[in-house]
Amino acid sequence: MNIVIIGNGVAGITCAQVARQRDADARITVVSGETDYFFSRTALMYSYMDLMSRRDLEPMERSVYRKQRIDLVRDWVVDMDASASTVKLGSGSTLPYDKLVFAVGASPNMFPWKGADQIKDGKVHFVSMQDLDDCERLTKTSKQAVVVGGGLIGIELVECLLHHGVKTTFLIREPYYWPMALGREEADYVTEHMRHHGVDVRLEEEMTQIQVDAAGRVSGVVTNTGETLPCQMLGIAAGVKPNVERIKAFADAPELGRGIKVGPTLETNLPGVFACGDCAEIHYPGQERPLTELIWYSAKRQGALVGGNLFGDAAEYAPPLFFNSSKFFEVEYTTVGSVMDAPDNAPTLYRKLPGKYMSQRIVHDGERVIGFNMLGSRWNHEILERWIHERRSAEWVEKNLRSAQYDVEFGRAPLHKHDVQAMPLNKEWP
Amino acid sequence: MRRQNAAGWLLHDVKNRGVTAWLLFAALTIFYILIYGYRGGAMEPIANVFHGLMGTTSSSPDQWAKTLIFFLPENLVDRWTLYGFLYSVAVCTGGGWVIWKYRHNRYQIVRTSVVIFVQVAFGFSIPHILKFFQQPDYYFSYFWPLKFEYFQPSYIASHPGWLVFYTFAGSLVLVPVMTVLFGKRWYCSWVCGCGGLANTFGEPWRHLSTKSSWSWKFEKVSIHTVLALSVVTTAMWIVPSLPGVNLVEGTTAYAVITWVRSAYALVVVTVLCGMAGTALYPIGGTRVWCRFACPMAAMIGLMQKFGRYRIRVKRDMCISCGMCSKYCEMGIDVRAYAQANFSFTRASCVGCGLCAEVCPRGVLRLENVSRKDPQELNMTALVDESWKGQHSSVGSRT
Structure with missing residues (x-):
């Protein structure tokens, strides 16, 4: 069998490795225009901050590809011919396939801000290896920066810029940081933490216009308050979207929506053509809204599923209970279950440890626990998941919370010293 | 990307095998040659090259020590006192910095504090206090196979009973029991002087260790070879002084035994442990000795697996x-x-x-x-999927 995978991110490479486990003889080719080797996108910030080299970002030794006979091709796929089962590369050559996998990931959102079309330089995203190149090049000539977008990539970019001594303003459109995931109380002290690190955080402020200098380099942004913020670097981190722009230009292309439309087995409308990871828009029969999961863990899971489905498994993708984790400067964050998709004003038990950037929030529906948002200390999400599955009551969970703690030895967060309070979930986003 | 200013350049350079890192490596190497180049030692000829350039002799480091450590009685002070003193200063200052850097992590604070205490007390003060009271300068923080001279019959015969008891109880009971209960970390990164220096003064270079699978293969061969050699060498120390064994100078057996003992002392104890382990910090990372050659690490590493x-x-x-x-x-x-x-x-x-x-x-x-681990998952919960549809995760997620 001849398998061609477009994209060498975590979905594509996981898919290739699972496929190799299934079939020792299949020909497996991974095409990427971004980098020669799979790298960890999530670690871009550590390379930017000189904590790792570029090479360290690669999760596997390069010899692994040779040992597993995964052929890597550095090129962009520019077209596909579904009837002939070939894809065309930027170099002009064609690759035949029996099975084709789109694992092309996501790209940053860009909105038609006033002045955006004048920019020749100075605007950065923080998603790809090329973005890291841009960031590093521009940092050398930047004293001030503005980062737009109150999410995870935004705060990472802000931390990196600050590390390099660039004075940074963080524009957050919403009334508090990351309302998609955090309650107001948590967001407020994460904001305080950012300010403590010297970030100029602006809540409920939006960019209305981008200014450029004579050479077309970003020179400042105007906000909705009328203020002009001078800057030589503008970071746009306003979310990401499935990366389908290039595919739209294909003569034959799988059916596209916001992403590449697939059924529960992650197969597109073209037989033998699959999509997985950030680019996949999964349609379940009988469900109105499709599922698009733009996170690392899902990409890995979907890649593994497609790796088996290439061989006729027809396994359906069912996302497990949601979990995620992150880090805001030094504040670690773990979430499990329903927090952001809990109903408005859902009852929660909330505990903030005074003087520390540390809190726990247990979301419930009056009878049973449905989600957790934990900041500033470490939690074993496997235990928290189990309690949700076991339909434990919020009071029971609060009493047993200690057994889900995952802090370092000697460093267990002192929960017992502080009481929890009942507090409805504050959801201030549209 | 490194920081743009001069400090940024220096920090990146010294931490990433730049010019300054190689200079530091050279300086440390010369320092060790001078320290280990004592009269009659195998390193003396090399040390004398440097002494020739400086107009000093191989006994000069003892004089430097007496000048620098003026606050201790002269008869107690030699080059090893100076080295121990500098070593302790490096552990204390590096340790202070590490505690500050990881001040949010209690494990690091406790571990680093213990390692500083062990170095200052057991690695430096107590041996000197014992010496001051004309007692044998015993190092309580070293066990077999790092210190196998403590097991020689002649050593046992000439030392107080409680020390001999500590020697045997430490190596035969304490080490295995602690390792099985807590892993080799109780020794390697809580007690040992080599590990202590690596985790304090050596902190800026810890990332330089090679992660290649080839280095793992090499490490398994090299470290267990040294362990085997240390067993052989221990036998070479014990057997000749056993009752009934009469080793005569001039015989082949005598020559072989003395050669093995001195070869081990030179290659393993002096060059690999004493010199290379530390001098290589800026080039090979902090644990070159611990990883590739330490027989103690090899032995308790095997215990750790169980x-x-x-x-x-x-x-x-x-x-x-x-x-x-x-x-x-x-x-x-x-x-x-x-x-x-x-x-x-x-x-x-x-x-x-x-x-x-x-x-x-x-x-x-x-x-x-532990067997009562509250965090072990039970399978019933994992296969119960009744949560599905209750609060579905279908929707967009970023």
């Missing part, structure tokens, strides 16, 4: 960023385990805890597995 210690990995939470592997001083590719959801015990792991510290997702945890 003990309770492990690094626990939280299922599916790893993002493969690689900070854990990068900052593992033993060159363990921690990421390979973490991204495969595999809790593990590696013989070489010294339990410094830095992988868990730098992990941005809190995936890793050092622990001693």
Whole structure:
């Protein structure tokens, strides 16, 4: 069998490795225009901050590809011919396939801000290896920066810029940081933490216009308050979207929506053509809204599923209970279950440890626990998941919370010293 | 990307095998040659090259020591006092900095404090206090096979009973019991002087250890070879002084035994442990000796495989960023385990805890597995999928 995978991110490479486990003889080719080797996108910030080299970002030794006979091709796929089962590369050559996998990931959102079309330089995203190149090049000539977008990539970019001594303003459109995931109380002290690190955080402020200098380099942004913020670097981190722009230009292309439309087995409308990871828009029969999961863990899971489905498994993708984790400067964050998709004003038990950037929030529906948002200390999400599955009551969970703690030895967060309070979930986003 | 100013250049250069790192390596090497180049020692001819340039002699370091450590009685002070003093200063200052750097991590604070205490008390003060009271200068923090002269029959015969008891109880009972209960970390990164210096003064270079799978293969061969040699050499010390064994100078047996003993002392004890282990910090990372050659690490590493210690990995939470592997001083590719959801015990792991510290997702945890572990999952919960549809995760997620 001849398998061609477009994209060498975590979905594509996981898919290739699972496929190799299934079939020792299949020909497996991974095409990427971004980098020669799979790298960890999530670690871009550590390379930017000189904590790792570029090479360290690669999760596997390069010899692994040779040992597993995964052929890597550095090129962009520019077209596909579904009837002939070939894809065309930027170099002009064609690759035949029996099975084709789109694992092309996501790209940053860009909105038609006033002045955006004048920019020749100075605007950065923080998603790809090329973005890291841009960031590093521009940092050398930047004293001030503005980062737009109150999410995870935004705060990472802000931390990196600050590390390099660039004075940074963080524009957050919403009334508090990351309302998609955090309650107001948590967001407020994460904001305080950012300010403590010297970030100029602006809540409920939006960019209305981008200014450029004579050479077309970003020179400042105007906000909705009328203020002009001078800057030589503008970071746009306003979310990401499935990366389908290039595919739209294909003569034959799988059916596209916001992403590449697939059924529960992650197969597109073209037989033998699959999509997985950030680019996949999964349609379940009988469900109105499709599922698009733009996170690392899902990409890995979907890649593994497609790796088996290439061989006729027809396994359906069912996302497990949601979990995620992150880090805001030094504040670690773990979430499990329903927090952001809990109903408005859902009852929660909330505990903030005074003087520390540390809190726990247990979301419930009056009878049973449905989600957790934990900041500033470490939690074993496997235990928290189990309690949700076991339909434990919020009071029971609060009493047993200690057994889900995952802090370092000697460093267990002192929960017992502080009481929890009942507090409805504050959801201030549209 | 390094920081743009001069300090940024220097920091990057010295931490990443730049010019300044090589200069530091050269300086440390010369320092060790001078320290180990004592009269009659194997290093003396090389040391004399440098003494020739400086117009000093191979006994000068003892004089320097008496000048610099003027606050101690002269008869107690020689070059080894100076070295021990500098070593302790390096552990204290480096340790202070490490405690500040990881002040949010109680494991690092406790561990670093203990390692500083052990160096200052057992590695420096107590041996000198014993010497002051004309007692044998015993190092309580070293066990077999690092100190096998303590096991010689002649040594046993000439030392007080409580010291002999400590020697045997320490090596034969304390070491295995502690290792099985807590892993080799109780020694390698809580007690040992080599590990103490590596985790304090050596902190800026910990990431330089090579992570290649080739280096892992090499390490397994080299470290166990040294362990085997240390067993042989111990026998060479004990056998000749056993009752009934009469070794005569001039015989082949005598020549072989003395050659093995001095070869081990020169290559393993002096060059690998004493000199290379530390001088290589800026080039090869902090644990070159511990990882490739220390017989103690080899022995308790094997015990660790059967003990309770492990690094626990939280299922599916790893993002493969690689900070854990990068900052593992033993060159363990921690990421390979973490991204495969595999809790593990590696013989070489010294339990410094830095992988868990730098992990941005809190995936890793050092622990001693107990049978009553409250965190073990029960399968009933995992197969119960009644939560499905109750609060569905269908929708967009970023």
